[in-house]
Amino acid sequence: MTDPRTSALQYAHEHRQEFLNILKEFAGIPSISADPAHKADIQRAAEWVAGRLHALGMKNVTIYPTAGHPVVYGTSPKAGLQAPTVLVYGHYDVQPPEPLEKWQSGPFEPTVRGENLYGRGVSDMKGQVMASLAAIESIVRTGELPVNIKMLIEGEEEVGSPNLEQFIPEHKDLLACDAVLNPDAGMIAADIPSVTYGLRGLAYFEVRVYGPSQDLHSGSFGGTIHNPAQVLCELVAAMHDENGRVTLPGFYGRVRQLSEEERRELARVPTDEAFFKRASGVPALWGEPEYTPAERVGARPTLEINGLLSGYTGAGAKTVLPAYAMAKISTRLVPDQDPKEVYGQLKHFLEAHAPKTVRWELQELVGGPASLSDRHSAAVQSLSRAIESVWGKRPVFVREGGSVPVVAQFQQHLGVDSVNTGFSLLDDGAHSPNEKLHLPTFYRGIDALIHFFFNLGSK
Amino acid sequence: MTDPRTSALQYAHEHRQEFLNILKEFAGIPSISADPAHKADIQRAAEWVAGRLHALGMKNVTIYPTAGHPVVYGTSPKAGLQAPTVLVYGHYDVQPPEPLEKWQSGPFEPTVRGENLYGRGVSDMKGQVMASLAAIESIVRTGELPVNIKMLIEGEEEVGSPNLEQFIPEHKDLLACDAVLNPDAGMIAADIPSVTYGLRGLAYFEVRVYGPSQDLHSGSFGGTIHNPAQVLCELVAAMHDENGRVTLPGFYGRVRQLSEEERRELARVPTDEAFFKRASGVPALWGEPEYTPAERVGARPTLEINGLLSGYTGAGAKTVLPAYAMAKISTRLVPDQDPKEVYGQLKHFLEAHAPKTVRWELQELVGGPASLSDRHSAAVQSLSRAIESVWGKRPVFVREGGSVPVVAQFQQHLGVDSVNTGFSLLDDGAHSPNEKLHLPTFYRGIDALIHFFFNLGSK
Numbered sequence: 001m002t003d004p005r006t007s008a009l010q011y012a013h014e015h016r017q018e019f020l021n022i023l024k025e026f027a028g029i030p031s032i033s034a035d036p037a038h039k040a041d042i043q044r045a046a047e048w049v050a051g052r053l054h055a056l057g058m059k060n061v062t063i064y065p066t067a068g069h070p071v072v073y074g075t076s077p078k079a080g081l082q083a084p085t086v087l088v089y090g091h092y093d094v095q096p097p098e099p100l101e102k103w104q105s106g107p108f109e110p111t112v113r114g115e116n117l118y119g120r121g122v123s124d125m126k127g128q129v130m131a132s133l134a135a136i137e138s139i140v141r142t143g144e145l146p147v148n149i150k151m152l153i154e155g156e157e158e159v160g161s162p163n164l165e166q167f168i169p170e171h172k173d174l175l176a177c178d179a180v181l182n183p184d185a186g187m188i189a190a191d192i193p194s195v196t197y198g199l200r201g202l203a204y205f206e207v208r209v210y211g212p213s214q215d216l217h218s219g220s221f222g223g224t225i226h227n228p229a230q231v232l233c234e235l236v237a238a239m240h241d242e243n244g245r246v247t248l249p250g251f252y253g254r255v256r257q258l259s260e261e262e263r264r265e266l267a268r269v270p271t272d273e274a275f276f277k278r279a280s281g282v283p284a285l286w287g288e289p290e291y292t293p294a295e296r297v298g299a300r301p302t303l304e305i306n307g308l309l310s311g312y313t314g315a316g317a318k319t320v321l322p323a324y325a326m327a328k329i330s331t332r333l334v335p336d337q338d339p340k341e342v343y344g345q346l347k348h349f350l351e352a353h354a355p356k357t358v359r360w361e362l363q364e365l366v367g368g369p370a371s372l373s374d375r376h377s378a379a380v381q382s383l384s385r386a387i388e389s390v391w392g393k394r395p396v397f398v399r400e401g402g403s404v405p406v407v408a409q410f411q412q413h414l415g416v417d418s419v420n421t422g423f424s425l426l427d428d429g430a431h432s433p434n435e436k437l438h439l440p441t442f443y444r445g446i447d448a449l450i451h452f453f454f455n456l457g458s459k
Numbered sequence: 460m461t462d463p464r465t466s467a468l469q470y471a472h473e474h475r476q477e478f479l480n481i482l483k484e485f486a487g488i489p490s491i492s493a494d495p496a497h498k499a500d501i502q503r504a505a506e507w508v509a510g511r512l513h514a515l516g517m518k519n520v521t522i523y524p525t526a527g528h529p530v531v532y533g534t535s536p537k538a539g540l541q542a543p544t545v546l547v548y549g550h551y552d553v554q555p556p557e558p559l560e561k562w563q564s565g566p567f568e569p570t571v572r573g574e575n576l577y578g579r580g581v582s583d584m585k586g587q588v589m590a591s592l593a594a595i596e597s598i599v600r601t602g603e604l605p606v607n608i609k610m611l612i613e614g615e616e617e618v619g620s621p622n623l624e625q626f627i628p629e630h631k632d633l634l635a636c637d638a639v640l641n642p643d644a645g646m647i648a649a650d651i652p653s654v655t656y657g658l659r660g661l662a663y664f665e666v667r668v669y670g671p672s673q674d675l676h677s678g679s680f681g682g683t684i685h686n687p688a689q690v691l692c693e694l695v696a697a698m699h700d701e702n703g704r705v706t707l708p709g710f711y712g713r714v715r716q717l718s719e720e721e722r723r724e725l726a727r728v729p730t731d732e733a734f735f736k737r738a739s740g741v742p743a744l745w746g747e748p749e750y751t752p753a754e755r756v757g758a759r760p761t762l763e764i765n766g767l768l769s770g771y772t773g774a775g776a777k778t779v780l781p782a783y784a785m786a787k788i789s790t791r792l793v794p795d796q797d798p799k800e801v802y803g804q805l806k807h808f809l810e811a812h813a814p815k816t817v818r819w820e821l822q823e824l825v826g827g828p829a830s831l832s833d834r835h836s837a838a839v840q841s842l843s844r845a846i847e848s849v850w851g852k853r854p855v856f857v858r859e860g861g862s863v864p865v866v867a868q869f870q871q872h873l874g875v876d877s878v879n880t881g882f883s884l885l886d887d888g889a890h891s892p893n894e895k896l897h898l899p900t901f902y903r904g905i906d907a908l909i910h911f912f913f914n915l916g917s918k
Contacts, residue, residue, distance in 0.1 A: 200678060204776040213740030218763045219659055219861030222791050223755035224735045226745035229764035229786075230695060237696035240689065276683045281672030286685035286816045296682035304677045305688035306779050307770035312787055317663040317824040319789055319862075320765050327688075328771055330778055332681050357745045365776040402678030403778075 005454045007142035012134060012446050019446065020117065020439070022052075023130040024110040026092075027119045033069055033093035033159045042155050045092040046070045049153050052133055056140055058151065064171075066163035069093065069155030073174065076136070076149040084378070084456055085148040087177035089406065089418070090129040090184065091157035094121030095431045102433035115439055122437040124430035128183040128422050129153060131442060135449035146457020150177055157184070160366075161406055168406075169413045179379035179419055180410045181452070183445075185400065186424035190441050192270060193387045193448075195380060196420035198298055198399030199407050201333030201370035203342040204306070207232070207350065209325045210359040215311070216321040225321055226357035229310035232325040238353055239303055239329075244287045246303045246331070248345040249352075254336045256372075258299050265375070269294045269396045298399025302332045328365075332401060339367030368405040373417035379456060383419050386451030390444050395421075423448075464913045466601035471593060471905050478905065479576065479898070481511075482589040483569040485551075486578045492528055492552035492618045501614050504551040505529045508612050511592055515599055517610065523630075525622035528552065528614030532633065535595070535608040543837070543915055544607040546636040548865065548877070549588040549643065550616035553580030554890045561892035574898055581896040583889035587642040587881050588612060590901060594908035605916020609636055616643070620865055627865075628872045638838035638878060639869045640911070642904075644859065645883035649900050651729060652846045652907075654839060655879035657757055657858030658866055660792035660829035662801040663765070666691070666809065668784045669818040674770070675780040684780055685816035688769035691784040697812055698762055698788075703746045705762045705790070707804040708811075713795045715831075717758050724834070728753045728855045757858025761791045789825075791860060798826030827864040832876035838915060842878050845910030849903050854880075882907075 002010075012019075031045035032038040046063050053061045053074030061074040072092070077085075097107035097120045105111035110119035117127070132151075139145050152175060154164055168175060185196040211228035212221070241247055258266070271294045273285055287296040296302070306329065311322030331342050343364050354360050373380060375397055387395045400420075407418045423445030429435045461469070471478075490504035491497040505522050512520045512533030520533040531551070536544075556566035556579045564570035569578035576586070591610075598604050611634060613623055627634060644655040670687035671680070700706055717725070730753045732744055746755040755761070765788065770781030790801050802823050813819050832839060834856055846854045859879075866877045882904030888894045 202678070202778070204778070211739075211741055216739060217861060218765060218789060219661070219756075219791055219859070221735070221739060221756065222761040222763045222860060223746045223759055224744050224752045225739055225741055226743075227764050229767050230699065232767070233692040233695035233764065236689060236692035276680065280670075280675060280680060280684055282670055282684055282816060283818065284685075284816045285683050286814075287682045293683045297678075297680065300682055302681040304681045304778075304780055305686050305692065305770065306677060306777060307772045307781070308688050308691070308767045308784060309772040310764065310768075311766035313766045313768040313785070317787070317789070318765060319661070319663070319763075321763055322766070325767060326772070328776070330677060330776070332678055355745075357741060357743045359742065400678070401681060402676060 004139070004143035005450065008138040008450045009447055011142045012138040012450060015138070016443055019130060019134040023117070023122070023127060026126050026130060027110040027122050028108055030108045031093050031155065032096050033156050034096055042069045042093060046072050046155055049092050050074070053151055056133065056136055064167070066167060068163045071155070071164070071167055072151070072153040074151045076145055079145050079148045079457065083147050084178040085150060085176070086379070086453070086456065087150045087152055087175055087180045088132050089180055089182045090132065090153045091125060091155065092129065092153050093155045093158050094126070095124070095158050097433070099433060104434055112439070116436040117439055118434055118436045120435055123424040123428035123435050125184050125422070125424070127437040127442055128424065131423055131445040132181070132183055132449060134446045135453065138446065138450055139453060145453065147453050150175060164406055165409060168409050172413060175414055177414065177416055179377070179416055182404070182407060182418045182420045183422040184404065185420035186422045186426060186428070187441070188270060188426050190425060190438055191391070193391045193393070193395040194398045194421070195383055195387070195395045196398045196400045197373040197375050197380060199371050199404050199420070200298070200401055201337060201339060201368050201408065202330060202366060202403040203333060203339035203364070204328070204330040204366040205343070205346060206363045206365055207235070207327045207329055208361045210323065211357070212321065212323050215323050218319040218321040221321050226355060227321055228325040228358055229322050231355060231358050232310065232327055235350065235353055236305060236327055239349070243289065246301065248303070248342070248349045250345050251301065251342070254338065255301060256335045258295065263295065265397050266294050266298070266399065267292065269398055271297070297401035299334055301334050301337055304330050306330050332403070334370045335372045337370065339369060343367070368403060369408045371407040371411050371418070373419065377417060379417070379419045382455035383421055383452050385455050386448045389451045390448045463598070463602035464909065467597040467909045468906055470601045471597040471909060474597070475902055478589060478593040482576070482581070482586060485585050485589060486569040486581050487567055489567045490552050490614065491555050492615050493555055501528045501552065505531050505614055508551050509533070512610055515592065515595055523626070525626060527622045530614070530623070530626055531610070531612040533610045535604055538604050538607045538916065542606050543637040544609060544635070545912070545915065546609045546611055546634055546639045547591050548639055548641045549591065549612045550584060550614065551588065551612050552614045552617050553585070554583070554617050556892070558892060563893055571898070575895040576898055577893055577895050579894055582883040582887035582894050584643050584881070584883070586896040586901055587883065590882055590904040590908060591640070591642060593905045594912065597905065597909055598912060605913050609634065623865055624868060627868050631872060634873055636873065636875055638836070638875055641863070641866060641877045641879045642881040643863070644879035645881045645885060645887070646900070647729060647885050649884060649897055650850070652850045652852070652854040653857045653880070654842055654854045655857045655859045656832040656834050656839060658830050658863050658879070659757070659860055660796065660798060660827050660867065661789060661825060661862040662792060662798035662823070663787070663789040663825040664802070664805060665822045665824060666694070666786045666788055667820040669782065670816070671780065671782050674782050677778040677780040680780050685814060686780055687784040687817055688781050690814060690817050691769065691786055694809065694812055695764060695786055698808070702748065705760065707762070707801070707808045709804050710760065710801070713797065714760060715794045717754065722754065724856050725753050725758070725858065726751065728857055730756070756860035758793055760793050760796055763789050763791070765789050791862070792829045794829050794831045796829065798828060802826070827862060828867045830866040830870050830877070832878065836876060838876070838878045841914035842880060842911045844914050845907045848910045849907045
């Protein structure tokens with residue numbers, strides 16, 4: 001008798017066309033979470049997911065309403081109390097498809113061209129949800145799941161998951177697990193599989209500087225009024241020192257330092273200086289000189305100016321001395337920085353540096369902590385070996401610069417790390433026209449997830 | 460027999476109601492230069508002015524077409540070659556009246572309420588043109604003009620006088636004179652008559668900083684890219700030192716220093732610290748500490764940020780690392796600074812300070828030199844004594860912070876200084892709804908101009 005893993009892999013290989021067809025069905029639903037006109041499509045996508053979970057024999061399949069779009073849940077507890085439980089996270093919603101005229105085929109008419117499937121959401125992340133479902137199907141059709149599975153597929157990821165923050169703590173028992181599998185992180189390239197074990201946190205602010213009570217004539221007043229646009233620039237300029245370090249008081253106080261072992265591992269990540277120059281088009285990189293680009297993006301906190309606005313910004317010359325200037329300023333955080341503390345640090349900075357010639361306001365817009373999963377945990381090691389089995393090479397371990405608040409929320413409320421992976425590629429055009437999914441990588445991903453479940457179950 | 464000056468003044472006093480009625484007729488024409496729909500009204504206003512010059516017996520009355528709105532000219536050469544020639548400058552165009560709903564009476568239905576006449580242009584500057592015409596009428600109806608007069612009344616002042624720059628050098632002989640009277644400058648208050656002998660120049664720029672080839676995800680790239688908004692802020696912040704001095708190399712090299720005598724005279728100007736705080740609403744003033752506010756605005760060059768734009772400026776948080784940042788930056792200049800040199804200074808500053816991590820562009824938008832009239836000239840002294848005769852006090856001598864390019868053009872092309880005065884008040888609401896003209900000041904202004912012509916003619 002063939003062993004269960006081999007049978008499952010064989011089933012997966014034989015059903016690739018069927019998996020592709022099911023994905024095309026899923027990706028054909030325009031479940032655009034940002035657009036209220038697509039509320040019925042959102043509902044249809046949630047029901048489609050619930051239908052798949054039923055078809056896989058899952059229990060307690062439920063569409064949980066929220067204040068926004070519903071959360072779909074289902075569980076397969078048959079592996080028993082001795083086996084680990086994996087919570088598979090995903091989302092069924094997608095970004096708006098605009099600009100429509102740039103699509104070669106309809107965004108919701110998934111179309112294969114060459115090695116790729118094109119359509120909105122095929123990469124981010126209906127294809128990843130499908131890979132998870134296909135891996136589970138391959139196992140349950142040929143034997144028994146070696147782990148317990150819980151599925152949590154939400155419908156608001158593309159609008160910032162506003163209701164998951166409440167749903168997770170309110171359903172702790174329902175979601176209790178040993179590890180989260182989050183296949184919403186991608187790969188750098190088809191031959192560079194990766195596991196993302198770190199995500200940065202975020203603390204996003206708006207700073208407003210007020211000078212005169214209304215815009216003034218720059219001739220009649222210039223020389224007596226501290227121009228709020230100038231004050232704002234002076235404040236922003238003082239937020240970094242000449243080595244690219246953030247000057248907010250205490251900003252680095254809680255930053256966890258990189259070990260030599262972790263730096264060696266991060267050195268395998270191929271996002272080097274040439275990569276960032278090519279990807280950004282800048283003439284030269286910038287940042288803390290003692291860290292590599294991959295370390296600076298993944299393991300070091302940063303402060304960015306996301307927007308500036310003051311005075312006259314149209315064509316030509318208007319000699320106005322502006323009443324007001326505004327900056328959007330965000331910090332990306334690493335463990336163990338606290339967004340609330342960073343708010344206090346920025347407030348103290350402004351109190352210390354803002355001159356008496358202006359008034360100012362500081363508003364906190366968004367915040368969430370960083371997350372870091374244990375690279376040596378059973379789940380991460382199971383995935384690493386799974387990927388090595390399929391790709392023939394160890395994955396690179398990545399600390400991503402972006403923020404995925406749900407990962408921090410799982411850590412906070414469920415006390416579990418997430419294993420962040422996925423089979424989307426950096427050049428898939430997520431959020432852009434002609435979004436694609438690289439099908440050979442998708443099929444490898446299904447295989448890798450089959451290995452993952454067996455690796456984790458055999459621990 | 461009464462002396463001619465007394466007769467003229469008596470005529471003026473007896474015809475105040477008639478002058479007011481003529482002004483109401485003039486101000487009833489909606490000669491809005493910015494609005495192509497009012498082209499016929501512009502023509503009507505030009506013809507109205509030409510008609511008044513004819514009525515005063517002027518010669519060579521001509522409506523000169525330009526690429527834009529016409530220039531009205533007329534001359535009274537009867538005082539002869541021995542007498543000085545005064546060129547009276549004015550404009551017959553007005554600002555748009557919007558917002559209409561804020562007007563208590565129609566902007567082009569001039570209405571007297573209390574001591575004021577309300578209507579668009581009554582203060583800026585149809586009332587000032589009318590005061591000049593009334594003074595001349597009062598003299599010519601009772602005797603002979605003691606000076607030769609040339610009138611140059613344009614129709615594009617409110618849109619930046621784009622065609623006068625060409626008209627003046629092309630009509631040097633026609634405009635040749637000993638002094639220009641420009642009654643488009645106003646008074647600080649009804650009991651504070653003033654003569655403006657200095658106006659600042661202007662050099663207005665746009666600085667653009669380019670970083671990545673498109674907006675990037677601030678998480679995925681933050682820490683490796685020199686944010687163009689941050690670079691722009693760093694550049695702008697470096698343009699002033701901690702004492703409020705501009706740091707462009709050589710910026711102060713050609714600045715003419717204030718004499719002790721001039722500083723004493725400027726100390727009489729009542730625009731003190733309390734005035735600027737009240738007028739602007741700022742909690743504290745700013746600027747070069749060794750100069751008074753009036754000196755800083757009138758006699759010192761400044762650099763202002765007129766606008767800032769970069770990245771995301773809407774509501775809420777968008778985690779973008781902007782591709783681009785822009786600042787509108789203008790300098791106000793004093794003699795003998797040269798706008799072209801200031802462009803070079805800003806260029807050198809950017810070459811020296813802009814990092815290699817970005818590209819940048821510098822565009823010059825508008826430029827014109829400062830002007831300074833000799834306070835001790837016959838024309839200025841004639842006006843000063845005229846004002847003293849009417850108000851019973853010496854006028855204050857003001858260096859205005861704003862720029863009136865035509866004054867510099869008269870200096871450049873005709874080689875003559877302008878005597879800048881006028882009988883509009885700071886609170887007249889020029890360019891605003893419910894623009895008004897203070898009639899007692901208007902009538903005093905007519906008297907003062909009669910004195911001015913006689914004072915200058917008796918030199």
